[in-house]
Amino acid sequence: MSQSPPALDIDDLRKEYDDVTALDGVSLTVPEGSFFGLLGPNGAGKTTFINILVGLVRKSGGHARVFGHDVEADYRKTRNAIGLAPQEFNVDRFFPIREVLEHKAGYHGIPAEEAQDRADEVLKQVGIYDKRDTRFDWLSGGMKRRFLLARALITDPDLLILDEPTAGVDVQLRRDLWELVTELNDQGKTILLTTHYIEEAERLCDEVAILDSGQVRAVATPEELKDRGTDQIVVELREPPATLPDLLAGDDRVEAVDLDGHQLTVTARNGGLVAPQLVRELDREGIEIVDLEITRTSLEEVFVEMTRHDDGDTAAGDASDVDSDADAAGDDTDIEDDDSPRAEQQVAPDGGQR
Numbered sequence: 001m002s003q004s005p006p007a008l009d010i011d012d013l014r015k016e017y018d019d020v021t022a023l024d025g026v027s028l029t030v031p032e033g034s035f036f037g038l039l040g041p042n043g044a045g046k047t048t049f050i051n052i053l054v055g056l057v058r059k060s061g062g063h064a065r066v067f068g069h070d071v072e073a074d075y076r077k078t079r080n081a082i083g084l085a086p087q088e089f090n091v092d093r094f095f096p097i098r099e100v101l102e103h104k105a106g107y108h109g110i111p112a113e114e115a116q117d118r119a120d121e122v123l124k125q126v127g128i129y130d131k132r133d134t135r136f137d138w139l140s141g142g143m144k145r146r147f148l149l150a151r152a153l154i155t156d157p158d159l160l161i162l163d164e165p166t167a168g169v170d171v172q173l174r175r176d177l178w179e180l181v182t183e184l185n186d187q188g189k190t191i192l193l194t195t196h197y198i199e200e201a202e203r204l205c206d207e208v209a210i211l212d213s214g215q216v217r218a219v220a221t222p223e224e225l226k227d228r229g230t231d232q233i234v235v236e237l238r239e240p241p242a243t244l245p246d247l248l249a250g251d252d253r254v255e256a257v258d259l260d261g262h263q264l265t266v267t268a269r270n271g272g273l274v275a276p277q278l279v280r281e282l283d284r285e286g287i288e289i290v291d292l293e294i295t296r297t298s299l300e301e302v303f304v305e306m307t308r309h310d311d312g313d314t315a316a317g318d319a320s321d322v323d324s325d326a327d328a329a330g331d332d333t334d335i336e337d338d339d340s341p342r343a344e345q346q347v348a349p350d351g352g353q354r
């Protein structure tokens, strides 16, 4: 029995815009049904990657296949398999949102009557059915995000691409959207998520790729990535020893052991596994423990570390920049009725209007 192809099969994908290398040999496999996160600082190449998948940007080299279909040679099949909720608002703002959905369905070949039913269904699904006769302009920021998701769902795509879906939305809506996309994933849709909210990736994704300067730095589960960072084991001692014995000697997970007054701090990978050995050694030395706490590295710290550049800066700035940038991303653009505001060119080989 032949195995079905993965949702995304990306091999040495490259993109140059004049003298800017946006993608520098990206290879990735996203299994069907997975919830996959694409993390990267500003300018890492995430939008370029997505735009190549949906045919808005022409690749300079390599291969990209969606459920086995080449994104350029089989543009139409690829495009029909993907629902994209883009980062920026690019909606025809003069029509009631229900009509916008019907047009989109019609463009994808869905007959008018079915398109109406589908439009109602997805508006209900994202919770803005009562706004169906409202123009996009008149929706609140959060409703606009919900609408973009409805538009991505109108064709019942197998692959849902969410580009910063919760940028600039409040905590409650973010949680609602998380719940909704988790349900969609449970129903079998493959989800590709880009986000600046590391917590979002950690909560939702089975696997994440860290992209930086157009290259994949790591592909792993959030837990595996955290195992690569360092934890801190902080031990409060009853009586600090006059000289610190040689603790955890030869354990290559351990980066540092520091004593400051009553407080012993061990910096180590897999802190949870190192701690029991530390406790045994302290016990053997007759050093009494009053308190012990392990602070696990955060995915955010691992992310910042992995995308730190040689000049000591991260491309992402610090973690707080990461979040505030995302908040600012909800601006309108003037481009309308297109899935991406940064379309370099349209590459539908069939010449079809998108």
Ligand SMILES: Nc1ncnc2c1ncn2[C@@H]1O[C@H](COP(=O)(O)OP(=O)(O)OP(=O)(O)O)[C@@H](O)[C@H]1O
Pocket: 017, 018, 020, 021, 022, 040, 041, 042, 043, 044, 045, 046, 047, 048, 049, 342, 343, 344
């Ligand atoms: N149409 C374009 N023409 C020229 N350069 C571009 C174009 N689009 C993107 N770039 C450049 O390609 C690089 C990758 O940009 P891209 O938008 O793909 O990154 P990103 O990871 O999506 O960033 P962000 O998180 O800020 O949205 C950047 O250096 C960007 O300036």
